[in-house]
Amino acid sequence: MESIKLERNKRVKKLAIWTWTWVATMAIATFGPEFIWDNHPFLTPFAIVVNLANGVLMILANRDLFNHFDELERKIHLEAMGITLGLAVVVGLTFSLLDQKDIIPFDAEIGYLVMFIGITYMIAMVINRKRYL
Numbered sequence: 001m002e003s004i005k006l007e008r009n010k011r012v013k014k015l016a017i018w019t020w021t022w023v024a025t026m027a028i029a030t031f032g033p034e035f036i037w038d039n040h041p042f043l044t045p046f047a048i049v050v051n052l053a054n055g056v057l058m059i060l061a062n063r064d065l066f067n068h069f070d071e072l073e074r075k076i077h078l079e080a081m082g083i084t085l086g087l088a089v090v091v092g093l094t095f096s097l098l099d100q101k102d103i104i105p106f107d108a109e110i111g112y113l114v115m116f117i118g119i120t121y122m123i124a125m126v127i128n129r130k131r132y133l
Contacts, residue, residue, distance in 0.1 A: 011065040018058040025051040076132055080124035088117050 028036075029047040037043045066077065092113045099108035 008065075008068060011061070011068055015058070015061040015065050018054065018061040022051065022054040022058045025054045072132060076125065076128040079128050080121055083124045084117055084121045087120050088113065091116060 025047070029044075029051045032047050033039045033044045066074065069077065095104075095108045095112065098104045099106075
């Protein structure tokens with residue numbers, strides 16, 4: 001039992017490292033061209049490619065963690081992800097349409113959708129954990 005916890009902690013730490021690395025490379029790719037290297041024609045695309053590679057490695061670390069889950073944990077996460085994906089598509093497209101038709105007084109930025117996805121996933125996880133555990 002102790003080795004299972006140690007293995008999980010190892011995988012969680014690996015995911016945390018890749019997540020924070022991805023966040024850092026996203027910040028560098030976003031703000032670097034403006035504040036660090038003045039839109040350099042090589043550095044900007046390079047920073048974006050590095051960010052993409054870090055994102056892929058973060059996804060693989062997340063998959064590695066999920067493959068270590070038992071059936072119940074997988075079920076809880078899978079249901080939360082399904083709800084989140086469905087709501088993200090429906091709400092995201094509706095939000096975009098509201099912006100296109102000038103019904104909302106601001107632009108439908110991707111950041112709003114990312115926040116919505118995060119909040120939806122957390123709420124779905126809390127509900128599923130209460131329901132199944």
